[in-house]
Amino acid sequence: xxxxxxxxxxxxxxxxxxxxxxxxxxxxxxxxxxxxxxxxxxxxxxxxxxxxxxxxxxxxxxxxxxxxxxxxxxxxxxxxxxxxxxxxxxxxxxxxxxxxxxxxxxxxxxxxxxxxxxxxxxxxxxx
Amino acid sequence: xxxxxxxxxxxxxxxxxxxxxxxxxxxxxxxxxxxxxxxxxxxxxxxxxxxxxxxxxxxxxxxxxxxxxxxxxxxxxxxxxxxxxxxxxxxxxxxxxxxxxxxxxxxxxxxxxxxxxxxxxxxxxxxxxxxxxxxxxxxxxxxxxxxxxxxxxxxxxxxxxxxxxxxxxxxxxxxxxxxxxxxxxxxxxxxxxxxxxxxxxxxxxxxxxxxxxxxxxxxxxxxxxxxxxxxxxxxxxxxxxxxxxxxxxxxxxxxxxxxxxxxxxxxxxxxxxxxxxxxxxxxxxxxxxxxxxxxxxxxxxxxx
Numbered sequence: 001x002x003x004x005x006x007x008x009x010x011x012x013x014x015x016x017x018x019x020x021x022x023x024x025x026x027x028x029x030x031x032x033x034x035x036x037x038x039x040x041x042x043x044x045x046x047x048x049x050x051x052x053x054x055x056x057x058x059x060x061x062x063x064x065x066x067x068x069x070x071x072x073x074x075x076x077x078x079x080x081x082x083x084x085x086x087x088x089x090x091x092x093x094x095x096x097x098x099x100x101x102x103x104x105x106x107x108x109x110x111x112x113x114x115x116x117x118x119x120x121x122x123x124x125x126x127x
Numbered sequence: 128x129x130x131x132x133x134x135x136x137x138x139x140x141x142x143x144x145x146x147x148x149x150x151x152x153x154x155x156x157x158x159x160x161x162x163x164x165x166x167x168x169x170x171x172x173x174x175x176x177x178x179x180x181x182x183x184x185x186x187x188x189x190x191x192x193x194x195x196x197x198x199x200x201x202x203x204x205x206x207x208x209x210x211x212x213x214x215x216x217x218x219x220x221x222x223x224x225x226x227x228x229x230x231x232x233x234x235x236x237x238x239x240x241x242x243x244x245x246x247x248x249x250x251x252x253x254x255x256x257x258x259x260x261x262x263x264x265x266x267x268x269x270x271x272x273x274x275x276x277x278x279x280x281x282x283x284x285x286x287x288x289x290x291x292x293x294x295x296x297x298x299x300x301x302x303x304x305x306x307x308x309x310x311x312x313x314x315x316x317x318x319x320x321x322x323x324x325x326x327x328x329x330x331x332x333x334x335x336x337x338x339x340x341x342x343x344x345x346x347x348x349x350x351x352x353x354x355x356x357x358x359x360x361x362x363x364x365x366x367x368x369x370x371x372x373x374x375x376x377x378x379x380x381x382x383x384x385x386x387x388x389x390x391x392x393x394x395x396x397x398x399x400x401x402x403x404x405x406x407x408x409x410x411x412x413x414x415x416x417x418x419x420x421x422x423x424x425x426x427x428x429x430x431x
Contacts (some may be wrong), residue, residue, distance in 0.1 A: 023417040024156070033344040034339065042426065112158060112159055112249070
């Protein structure tokens with residue numbers, strides 16, 4: 001038991017000793033949400049990250065089921081939140097869409113990911 | 128029977144416990160996949176990280192004439208990148224044994240790993256590394272050495288590492304699954320006295336961070352979104368000896384710049400149960416590339 005107490009104290013000390021880090025930027029949440037099914041076409045895709053992103057090296061690309069790009073190519077950082085990126089969308093029809101993103105965080109770590117969302121008509125179909 | 132027999136049993140048990148601690152080094156990113164540092168085997172990547180401590184508890188079964196006992200090991204591993212894809216690691220374990228004949232304390236032999244991540248296919252979340260691990264005989268404590276409780280003969284192990292995430296497959300909610308594997312052949316410094324050995328291990332992981340970021344947003348507390356349940360399998364097959372191994376189910380918590388992991392370590396067959404019971408392993412792991420990106424956390428030669 002003494003050994004375990006010492007080990008626990010070491011872990012606690014190390015944890016408390018670690019301040020805020022400039023870690024990799026991973027997706028925290030998005031709008032539309034990852035894997036969401038929605039009934040109205042969004043005008044933009046927004047992604048909140050866990051770290052600040054470098055706008056010059058960060059991009060969000062949205063494609064439809066045929067692989068055609070449907071975003072306007074204007075990935076930009078939210079002026080009030082450096083951890084939030086937006087990209088504007090062309091008018092979207094019901095269907096499945098894929099979002100691919102890559103960002104470089106302020107400490108130069110590159111991360112990437114992708115997710116899908118689906119737009120269905122109010123009658124329930126996606127095409 | 129007396130002291131010599133008890134010392135022999137203690138030495139074998141301690142050796143088994145010491146050799147079962149092949150704890151992890153670098154975590155790795157390939158495409159959208161993050162392979163976390165695993166505990167009873169290495170992961171397929173190269174990075175700047177520190178495992179401190181890795182704590183393993185191993186019960187030692189009673190044998191005729193010897194009471195049951197246990198070992199605790201307190202290990203560290205420091206991983207340093209030389210270039211972005213080439214790195215080295217240094218391992219050490221301080222071991223204590225209680226009961227089972229002799230009470231022993233001291234450092235195990237230190238080992239050094241040189242590892243190169245030579246392949247990453249981001250679209251298929253598939254990466255491979257190759258390395259060489261050398262255990263330096265004679266670098267452990269004199270007490271353990273005199274008790275015959277640590278290796279007096281070193282070894283060199285060419286090792287292949289691989290990781291494959293299943294995120295590109297059309298398997299719905301199973302896309303967060305990933306598999307990692309490790310295969311090595313430990314070549315003894317003196318094969319006549321200590322046999323060569325195949326070591327092989329694999330892990331199956333289900334990443335809730337991957338699920339939340341790439342498959343389906345979770346309506347759950349942030350704590351849950353950072354969990355990775357997994358199971359690890361690790362085996363050793365010495366030439367002319369029985370295969371031993373463990374299965375280790377567990378859970379990791381993945382913070383932004385550190386990881387806390389814990390697993391039960393269960394002997395997988397009768398040969399293993401002769402020398403160890405079901406124990407556990409805990410590890411606190413720091414990502415130095417995130418914590419100290421401009422000093423210890425970056426490659427020595429970043430432009431290569």
